[in-house]
Amino acid sequence: MSRLDYVIVLAAGEGTRMKSTTPKVLHAIAGQSLLGHVLTAVEALAPAEVRVVVGAGRSLVTEHLEEISPTAIAVVQEHRGGTGHAVQLALAGTEVKGTVLIVAGDTPLLSSATLSQLIAAHNEGGFSATVLTAELPDPTGYGRIVRTDNGDLLKIVEERDADEFERAIEEINSGVYVFDLSKLHRVINQLTDDNAQGELYLTQVIEIMQAEGDRVVPILTPDAVEILGINDRVQLAECAAIMRDQINDSFMRAGVTLVDPTTTWIDTKVKIAADVTIFPGTALFGSTAISEGATVGPRTTLIDCEVLANATVLESYCIGATIGEGASVGPFTYLRPGAVLGTKSRTGAFVEMKNATLGEGSKVPHLSYVGDATIGVGTNIGAATVFVNYDGEAKHHTEIGDHVRIGSDTMLIAPISIGDGAYTAAGSVITENVPAGAIGVGRARQRNVLGWVLRKRKGSPSAISAVAAEAAQAADASSEKGI
Numbered sequence: 112m113s114r115l116d117y118v119i120v121l122a123a124g125e126g127t128r129m130k131s132t133t134p135k136v137l138h139a140i141a142g143q144s145l146l147g148h149v150l151t152a153v154e155a156l157a158p159a160e161v162r163v164v165v166g167a168g169r170s171l172v173t174e175h176l177e178e179i180s181p182t183a184i185a186v187v188q189e190h191r192g193g194t195g196h197a198v199q200l201a202l203a204g205t206e207v208k209g210t211v212l213i214v215a216g217d218t219p220l221l222s223s224a225t226l227s228q229l230i231a232a233h234n235e236g237g238f239s240a241t242v243l244t245a246e247l248p249d250p251t252g253y254g255r256i257v258r259t260d261n262g263d264l265l266k267i268v269e270e271r272d273a274d275e276f277e278r279a280i281e282e283i284n285s286g287v288y289v290f291d292l293s294k295l296h297r298v299i300n301q302l303t304d305d306n307a308q309g310e311l312y313l314t315q316v317i318e319i320m321q322a323e324g325d326r327v328v329p330i331l332t333p334d335a336v337e338i339l340g341i342n343d344r345v346q347l348a349e350c351a352a353i354m355r356d357q358i359n360d361s362f363m364r365a366g367v368t369l370v371d372p373t374t375t376w377i378d379t380k381v382k383i384a385a386d387v388t389i390f391p392g393t394a395l396f397g398s399t400a401i402s403e404g405a406t407v408g409p410r411t412t413l414i415d416c417e418v419l420a421n422a423t424v425l426e427s428y429c430i431g432a433t434i435g436e437g438a439s440v441g442p443f444t445y446l447r448p449g450a451v452l453g454t455k456s457r458t459g460a461f462v463e464m465k466n467a468t469l470g471e472g473s474k475v476p477h478l479s480y481v482g483d484a485t486i487g488v489g490t491n492i493g494a495a496t497v498f499v500n501y502d503g504e505a506k507h508h509t510e511i512g513d514h515v516r517i518g519s520d521t522m523l524i525a526p527i528s529i530g531d532g533a534y535t536a537a538g539s540v541i542t543e544n545v546p547a548g549a550i551g552v553g554r555a556r557q558r559n560v561l562g563w564v565l566r567k568r569k570g571s572p573s574a575i576s577a578v579a580a581e582a583a584q585a586a587d588a589s590s591e592k593g594i
């Protein structure tokens with residue numbers, strides 16, 4: 112890999128067109144901030160030092176930077192003075208020799224492969240400056256590349272400062288540059304603000320270097336998509352869609368079936384094994400990892416989940432959950448952090464589970480809440496069971512053994528434990544531990560008050576039906592007796 116001493120990331124701009132209280136470079140696509148994408152690409156080049164120029168929203172940007180890239184150095188630019196001013200600040204205290212890469216913080220599609228080729232070309236050619244350029248059908252808004260007769264770079268003209276001929280040039284400045292540090296140091300303080308914006312333009316260093324006889328070379332990228340920058344939310348969505356397609360294509364080529372890649376959104380850090388099938392409308396976020404043979408979706412969201420081999424997750428929303436080998440989730444299950452489903456276990460419709468372990472082969476098939484619990488193997492939790500874990504002040508644990516049968520509509524008032532092989536009667540409110548092999552019955556004995564409807568709801572449809580039923584019964588009885 113070609114030697115790289117410094118990277119300067121320009122990220123002090125206002126980003127006003129985002130119309131957001133969030134600084135532009137903190138907006139995210141594919142689960143990573145724009146700045147995060149740029150840093151991931153440049154850190155792959157193993158530079159000795161990364162400096163990020165921060166300005167607008169700098170406390171938030173700096174905080175984020177410390178989180179995602181603690182070794183990067185934030186350089187504060189108090190007021191917008193232009194890209195040249197930002198680089199002047201960033202160069203303070205750097206070595207006077209070496210190679211520096213300059214990129215913007217809002218170009219998330221830049222790949223480390225492209226950057227590394229640019230740096231290699233720069234170092235091998237021994238150039239003073241190397242600029243990544245692109246040809247765009249609509250170059251509006253970009254600086255135009257004016258080449259010399261031999262194809263070198265004569266100067267970069269900003270749109271606002273360009274004449275009619277320069278404006279017609281389709282080759283634009285991507286805003287990605289590699290410089291010889293000593294040459295850049297020599298010219299960076301010669302910048303002037305006699306331009307349409309009254310700012311110090313970094314691009315002016317090109318013509319100064321040219322005039323001083325330095326070799327300045329433009330390198331045209333074959334893939335113009337990579338240099339796309341984000342200025343508003345339309346471009347944010349466009350870049351997100353491009354990245355989605357890139358991510359999805361690479362998973363499909365690696366053996367993952369995506370039934371509908373246009374409605375499948377996968378974050379950059381997600382891992383998916385071969386022979387996984389993802390159905391439409393599925394979002395896989397954060398650190399989610401899916402093992403071979405698993406099936407996910409349709410319409411499923413997994414955030415920071417682990418799905419083991421051959422499991423199935425159908426129409427569900429899961430965050431921070433582990434789904435065991437061959438386990439089955441959904442449709443319509445809500446798994447929350449700390450939900451751990453054992454091998455071949457099952458959670459079904461309208462089941463919510465958090466901070467709870469479900470043993471091998473155990474099932475919570477319908478309409479239940481399971482919170483703060485350990486459930487053994489081969490156990491069945493009947494429909495509409497609630498693990499009553501919260502007394503209004505503290506959360507309490509429920510322990511359920513192996514091969515337990517919890518009857519439908521059981522309220523398990525925690526802390527409580529149900530021994531191996533025990534049962535609870537349907538409709539029970541269980542407040543005391545149930546020993547192994549016992550049945551816990553915690554409900555009032557039923558009594559029938561005969562004739563209540565006839566007395567209290569005289570003339571109602573219920574009473575009329577009841578009278579008719581009595582009459583029919585009496586008629587049956589008499590015909591049996593042969594009357």
Ligand code: UD1
Pocket residue numbers: 121122123124125164166188190191192193194195196197215216217252253254255267269283284285286311312313314340
């Ligand atoms: C710049 C280039 C233009 C190029 C385009 C590519 C200049 C003068 N022009 O124009 O040739 O085609 O990028 O996208 O450099 N920034 C700071 N501090 C400042 C000003 C800007 O940190 O004082 C940062 C911004 O946050 C942004 C980057 O520098 O990340 C580029 O600034 P921007 O204002 O977007 O420059 P453009 O006008 O787009």
Ligand code: CA
Pocket residue numbers: 340342
């Ligand atoms: Ca820009």
